[in-house]
Amino acid sequence: MGTKVASAVPPILLTSRDQVRHQVIKSQREGKRVGVVMTMGALHEGHFSLVRRCAEECDVTVVTIFVNPMQFGANEDLKTYPRQLHQDLDSLQPLPVDLVFAPDHSEMFPDGYSTLVSPPHVAGPLEGQCRPGHFRGVATIVLKLLHVVPADTAYFGQKDYQQYLIIKRMAADLDLATTIRVCPIVRTPAGLALSSRNAYLNPQELASALAIYQSLQQAQQLVREGVRHVAEITARMRETLHAGRIDRIDYVAITDCETLEDLRHVDRRAMALVAAHVGTTRLIDNLLLHPR
Ligand code: AMP
Numbered sequence: 001m002g003t004k005v006a007s008a009v010p011p012i013l014l015t016s017r018d019q020v021r022h023q024v025i026k027s028q029r030e031g032k033r034v035g036v037v038m039t040m041g042a043l044h045e046g047h048f049s050l051v052r053r054c055a056e057e058c059d060v061t062v063v064t065i066f067v068n069p070m071q072f073g074a075n076e077d078l079k080t081y082p083r084q085l086h087q088d089l090d091s092l093q094p095l096p097v098d099l100v101f102a103p104d105h106s107e108m109f110p111d112g113y114s115t116l117v118s119p120p121h122v123a124g125p126l127e128g129q130c131r132p133g134h135f136r137g138v139a140t141i142v143l144k145l146l147h148v149v150p151a152d153t154a155y156f157g158q159k160d161y162q163q164y165l166i167i168k169r170m171a172a173d174l175d176l177a178t179t180i181r182v183c184p185i186v187r188t189p190a191g192l193a194l195s196s197r198n199a200y201l202n203p204q205e206l207a208s209a210l211a212i213y214q215s216l217q218q219a220q221q222l223v224r225e226g227v228r229h230v231a232e233i234t235a236r237m238r239e240t241l242h243a244g245r246i247d248r249i250d251y252v253a254i255t256d257c258e259t260l261e262d263l264r265h266v267d268r269r270a271m272a273l274v275a276a277h278v279g280t281t282r283l284i285d286n287l288l289l290h291p292r
Pocket of ligand 1: 038039040041045046047049050155156157158159160183184185186187193194195196
């Protein structure tokens with residue numbers, strides 16, 4: 001382990017499962033700790049923060065780039081999802097990345113592929129309600145990638161908090177050898193959580209989208225002031241979203257941090273989560289609430 005400075009050498013690009021697995025296992029046999037950051041590309045500072053954390057804690061950093069069709073619903077943005085491999089590789093060049101694994105579709109899902117992973121209970125509420133099948137696709141690709149890249153540690157963002165909980169549970173339930181870590185949400189100076197989907201937003205929508213974080217901050221402020229009643233807090237959050245011209249709200253929830261079950265009172269650490277549409281773009285965000 002050790003803090004690595006940015007490598008002058010560009011990361012090695014691999015597209016075959018066998019090659020990347022071979023490299024990872026070879027490094028581990030040499031006593032190196034391998035970390036992985038899984039992405040769908042269109043990389044931004046949120047992804048880079050995971051890469052830096054990985055490189056701080058591991059000797060070898062692997063970034064995977066794969067737009068996983070299995071986690072998109074029929075009416076979702078699979079076709080338009082930003083794909084920019086060359087730009088992504090350039091953006092990783094100054095970072096301490098050793099390997100990039102960017103397979104094509106047939107490499108990951110060759111003819112005849114048909115296995116799906118049923119995700120744990122925590123996949124049920126919130127995103128699970130709004131995006132049926134999404135977490136089945138996520139669990140399947142993450143488990144598959146962890147076999148192809150059998151890293152010691154895998155880094156995920158709190159931005160997709162429910163996804164993190166699902167992967168942590170899956171790793172525990174299935175005795176995966178990889179440790180699952182979560183990293184903080186990276187935001188713009190104005191507070192918008194970075195997301196590859198922010199590229200869809202026009203200037204007016206970018207301004208509207210700020211209401212999502214404002215609603216979460218408002219929840220935090222109310223809790224700090226001693227408000228405990230969840231219905232009261234979520235009503236105020238919805239008002240803030242409406243004031244920002246966000247009308248299509250999938251959920252505004254305050255839940256237990258581990259089970260994601262709705263709370264009635266904020267009597268312990270809780271998670272506030274929002275999913276809403278800004279124009280045609282669906283955004284999610286969350287914030288941990290600490291009652292004093
Ligand atoms: P994605 O490419 O959107 O599938 O994201 C890949 C990983 O980056 C996931 O673990 C995300 O939670 C994480 N991530 C995405 N956006 C952010 C952000 N703004 N801050 C921190 N992590 C993020």
